[in-house]
Structure formats: C-alpha cells, structure tokens
Amino acid sequence: MATECRGPLSILLITSDLMVSSRIAGAAAGIPATVASVGPAAEPGGGPFDVIVVDLEAGRRSAADLVGRARRIVASQAELRPARIVAFGPHVAVDRLAEAKAAGADLVVTRGEALQSLPSVVHRVRSGPPPG
Numbered sequence: 001m002a003t004e005c006r007g008p009l010s011i012l013l014i015t016s017d018l019m020v021s022s023r024i025a026g027a028a029a030g031i032p033a034t035v036a037s038v039g040p041a042a043e044p045g046g047g048p049f050d051v052i053v054v055d056l057e058a059g060r061r062s063a064a065d066l067v068g069r070a071r072r073i074v075a076s077q078a079e080l081r082p083a084r085i086v087a088f089g090p091h092v093a094v095d096r097l098a099e100a101k102a103a104g105a106d107l108v109v110t111r112g113e114a115l116q117s118l119p120s121v122v123h124r125v126r127s128g129p130p131p132g
Contacts, residue, residue: 008031008033009028009031009032009033009034009050009051009122010033010036010046010047010048010050010051011034011049011051011052012035012036012038012047012049012051013036013037013038013052013053013055014039014040014053015053015055015057016040016057016059017055017057020055020115023115024037024053024114024115027115027118027119030118031118033050033051039058039059040059040061040069047073047077047080048077048080049073049077049081050081050084051086051122051125052073052084052085053086053114054066054070054086054087054088054100055088055089056088056097057090062099063087063089063097063099063103064099066100067085067087067103067104067105068103070085071085071103084125085105085107086105086109086114086121086122087100087108088110088113088114089110089111090111091111091112097110106125106128107121107124107125107128109121
C-alpha cells in the first residue's frame with residue numbers, strides 16, 4: 001500500500017558532508033521534495049518529515065547510532081506524520097550497510113544509488129509496507 005502525499009514531500013537528510021547535502025537537495029527537486037539537512041548531532045528544525053535519509057558516513061558514529069537517531073525523530077513526529085528511513089553508505093561497507101538494516105532502516109542503499117537515483121529510492125521506500 002503506497003503512502004498518500006499532498007504537495008511536496010519533506011525530507012530530512014542527516015549528513016556532515018556539504019557535497020552530499022547539495023546533491024540530495026538538487027535531486028529532490030525532481031520528486032518534488034524539500035530537504036532540510038542536519039549534522040549527526042544537531043536537532044532538526046521544521047518537519048514533520050516524510051522521509052529521513054541517513055548518510056552512514058556522517059560523523060564518527062556507528063550505523064546503529066545514526067539509524068537510532070532517525071528512529072527517535074520518526075517516533076517524535078508519529079502522531080503528525082509517519083516517516084520512512086533510508087540509510088546509505090559506500091558499496092564496500094557491507095557490514096555497515098547490514099548494521100543499518102538491522103538497526104531499523106526501512107531501506108538501505110549504496111551511496112551511488114542514493115546520489116544518482118534519489119527519486120527512485122524515495123518511491124521505493126514510500127511504496128513499501130507501512131512503517132512500524
């Protein structure tokens with residue numbers, strides 16, 4: 001069952017990489033979506049968010065820590081809007097990608113897929129089973 005959407009989606013990107021932030025924001029225009037970027041320790045403004053995208057290379061945190069942070073944001077806005085979590089990292093970081101999935105990311109993709117095919121990634125995660 002797909003999640004209904006009215007107007008542009010709202011995406012929260014957790015990253016410490018300005019280049020990743022710029023590329024995700026540019027790709028989001030084709031969805032259409034707005035993107036708010038925060039560092040791995042910063043509190044997000046705005047929201048509620050439809051999708052939380054987690055860069056597994058953000059800061060010096062474990063994948064479980066980063067996804068856990070995203071899950072806390074999802075829980076804090078649950079009464080307003082359900083959100084999905086997408087985590088991405090280098091294709092060679094197989095253990096880190098698996099850790100993100102085990103920690104509760106709804107979809108885990110490679111860095112290349114997230115940066116080159118964001119509209120498809122967002123569609124896939126939003127078309128999956130309901131969160132929770």
